[in-house]
Amino acid sequence: MKCHIPGANVKVLGRTAHALARFGDELYLESLPDCILLRTLNAAESAYAMVKFNKNFFTYFNYNYYSTEDNEGLKCKISMKSALNIFKSPAHMDKQVENLEIKLDAESCKLIFQLKCRHGIVKTHFVSILDCKAMQAVYTKDSVPNRITSPQRILSEALGNFQSSDDQVTLEVSSQSLIMRNYVDTNVDLTKIIRTQISLKPSEFDGYAIEAETTITFTLKEFRALLAFAEALNLPLQLHFETTGRPVVFIVHNGSTFEAHFVLATSKCDSASQATSTQHTNVERSKRKDSNSTLGSAKKKPHLEVDISKCLDEDSHLFNFIDIPEEVMLNKTSTNGNIENKSKSSGKTEEPMDCDNIPASPAAKNMIKSVFKRCFESTFDPRNLHGAILAENSDSE
Template identity: 25%
Template sequence: MEFSLSGNALKTLARSITCLARIGNELVVEASPSQLTFHSLNSSRSTYLSISFKPDFFDVYTISNPQVKCSLLLKAVCSVLRTPVTSIDHLSVLLPDQYASKIQWTLDCYNGIRKAYWITCNIEPDIQHLSLDRRKLPSSFVVRPRDLTRLLANFQSTLQEITIIATEPLSSPADVENEIGGKAVELRSYLDPTKAENDSSLHTQLWIDPTEEFMLYTHNRDPVDVTFAVKELKAFLSFCEGCEVDIHFYFDKAGEPILMAPKFGLDDGSTSNFDATLVLATMLASQLQDGNPVEAAADAMHGQPVHETSQAEDRSRGNVSEPPPSDHTRIWSDLSGKFDIFKCNLMSSIRTNVIL
């Protein structure tokens, strides 16, 4: 396998490596005549990122076998790209044969300097293949990276989990009476019901009108919510912002994975010579509760259940170090047949409301 690239393609590759390094420690490379794919899975198996490139993405792309697979430490790959991309004329990557123990990365710089790196690789990597079909996830929206960055700026920088609540626009007359009409999406910092009374962290809620903030919004059913990690969201946000593409979110309900992908245009026929898929585990317990969420959390702390919960949900609140043994926690088993996704860590906070 051999490929080389330069210019904007090299910048995109560098952004891809940076994003993958913020997800996991290992880079799995899978090459075929039709595409080159990078995979990474985090240590808790709650986040999966795949970035694929078509042959025309590269200046040169050749592969002598039907398929080549290997894995590298992302730390080693990042060390290759410490050289500023703006000073690199082109990058070449060579795997001499499918059984080679090292893969060569060569940088030809504008100042005439050539830098060569040999990175040890595993020729029998454990590759996870995603079988989740984004078209089967019933709710979705498209947002510009700069708009999402502006929305997230309302939350504390230390926020670990965020909840998205989706409803039908103007689905309730009470919304109009409360002057929240049309604001069908809510972003909410996650509130740990077991620590609500004793924690002084800021809890923020944003009500959003999708016609103003989103380029596309699809939700034609009962309200649903998904709670997931912010760190990986920001990593993918930086990647899409650098590539100047919008982000398409696909989701179902609490406990089911949320999927994010670049949107290369509102026309579904729009294509690009690269693509990416980020899949995040979501928290099992739904955050949809009647009344004040802080009061509801306080009731839950004193043994007054707001709504009926399963034993698995009770265990998820009581012990965050182990995932509750529920069907909804075995998301990765459903996707790849092998691994369990560990649920997001819990975060506590108190409440401040913001309406956009």
Template identity: 40%
Template sequence: MKCVIPGTNARVFAKAIQSMAKIGSELFVEADDDGLSIRTVSATKSAFAMIRFEPNFFNDYNIESDTEDDFANKCKVSMKACIGVFKNMKQVELCKIHIDSAHSKLIVQLKCRLETIRTHSISILDFETLQAVYMTDNVPNVLSSSHKLFSEISNNFQMNEEEITLEAGADSLTVKNYVEGSHVDRKFMRSQLALKAEEFDKYRIDEETSITFCLREFRALLGFAESINIDLMVHFERAGRPVVFTLNNLHTFEANLVMSTLSPDDIEPCNQSIQNRSRNDMGKRICDTSEVTSLSEGTAFKRAKPNFSETSSVDEVLFNFPPRNESESVDIVRGNTQANIETQLSVPTVPKPRESTHADLENKESEGICVTFKDTEELNEVDSVPKSPTVVVRQKKARAVFKRCFEATFNPKNITGASQILAPNSDTED
């Protein structure tokens, strides 16, 4: 197989490979009479992408149909190697692709500006092809619109969203994010977008249904549609059946993305768990508080005691609330004077420590409070703080080496010639 792609179409071919690199890690190349097809499949086998370039897309397109070598027109190569070849295509004026089955190489030659030629040799992993069985003719539900509308739908969801749900009705379409019920928490944000049928170029819904598919592969195909400014079509049936996204440029190329959808058995339990979780959140906010009665003599104030039996079982596991005993409620008897009311409602202050007298001990014994005494030796053992370890001051090594430098041993009289006057002192200024 040999083909020559002009510069403008070579950039479209590079965009196609870059979009397919977001779906699979291997690229299947196959040439036949209908054109050159590149295919890939995701690691989980849940998405299949195929882009077929017709012979009109090339300046020169030749296949070896008379040879007995079946490996001359198809191969499988690494997607990572192809990305490195078709990464920068701004200065490319011509692209030549050739399958060398004798040496198991895919040769890509790029002719750039200023007569610069770059030749890349990609190792062939295997001589095989990839096929998928799907149809788009007799499906009951079809949507068609420009890539701008689908881009606005995609931008309403966060980049870390994995799956979205399409609920197709007779007159409207609802798009919302999907998450498994076990992963729902209070911080999770639910996004939902409603679209009318008039916003689409073609809106045909014969069977109202709801499908859930992966958002990552859809964004990969949508990026390719934005780069070439082409409309997007969606063909789907019901939940559990594949959904097909189609890009069709007449007499040039055609792109199809086939994705699996969740079955109804997987969707219903998740929706029920979401509803149960919302009910638990409503019941969690309910707690019992004691009513404050009138302040009369002998009235007892009790602490507000929440009823933890109303909370959900999930919160009990997460926070591990300990059971509260009835003995924790403290009754405080106060008088009915205004001074006692202000004392009860004011901010508590830390009392100053004072020595206990014999009268205070008698009052505490009369109130039923047990007072225990400890020996002073035990208190000293508890309150004593260990001393910090002593730091051993070591003499610095530099101080020891240059010790004699700091001694007052310099005497100018011992220097020869120090007493000789070479020049008299200058006259002092009057």
């Protein structure tokens, strides 16, 4: 593999490296006849990123420079630290770097990054190859019911209102609005945290198509990183997602030269404890020497699907468990319109507390019981529901 990247595009590559570094510690590089793919996966396998640079991103491109007989391109894994070291300050790179050459040194098994900078300075990085594997995640982005196209500023401005200590965000989408709020962990003392909620109108977005209303929760660290990436490149961000528990896909592309997919697992805000809810992009690795990679993936797929269905079963069980009392509540309250509104609004303020407590630990079980105790009693009167009693319980917890 050998390619040349002009100065302006080196900046894009630098931004990409910095965004990917927020996802994983290792960078997978694969060269195909018409493009180069950079991929990374975090240690928990809950976040995955793939950036594809098409042939026209480069001034010179040869995917198989040291032509080997098997006609294969390069597949390798390098340390993310090495990649970051090459692109130390992407903001200034376009001014300093005139040209970047990436090539494989077949003899020493190193990947060579040679930056030709201003003042005639040449910086050469000999990066060790850790592995000769390619890695690919399986996810769907095309046949999903919910798609939002957002200008790069909107979401990052909204995120600016969140605390830097927040680590997960919940998106509640309906055809009328998109609500962003910080996800509150069950174990956290509710009196000591700030809850933030922001409602965005569909008209704020360039594209807004919600076919299945849903609520998804995902990590902020990676979300911030990919927003910064979209913002730095001044490109809109597309969100493709299905429902909670299924991965959300963020797409940034400029149409012709590159396309970035960021896949984040979504956890079940409405149900599970952290342990059951860390969701899974399903990763399939194929060895370079695995001559028939499709066969390999076919072998692995059934196993993976069992995994998914298993965890979905588990989750839906939890989900149902939580839903029962709510249904009861709503059925009863629906006899009186006014009260329904009231109980709904009071329900909303308590929502994180209600839904976050799952019978994962004994303490949480007690909590559920005391919160929903009245729902199970025959003399349940929703008018008693809102107000101090519930708040008291949550405080004492």
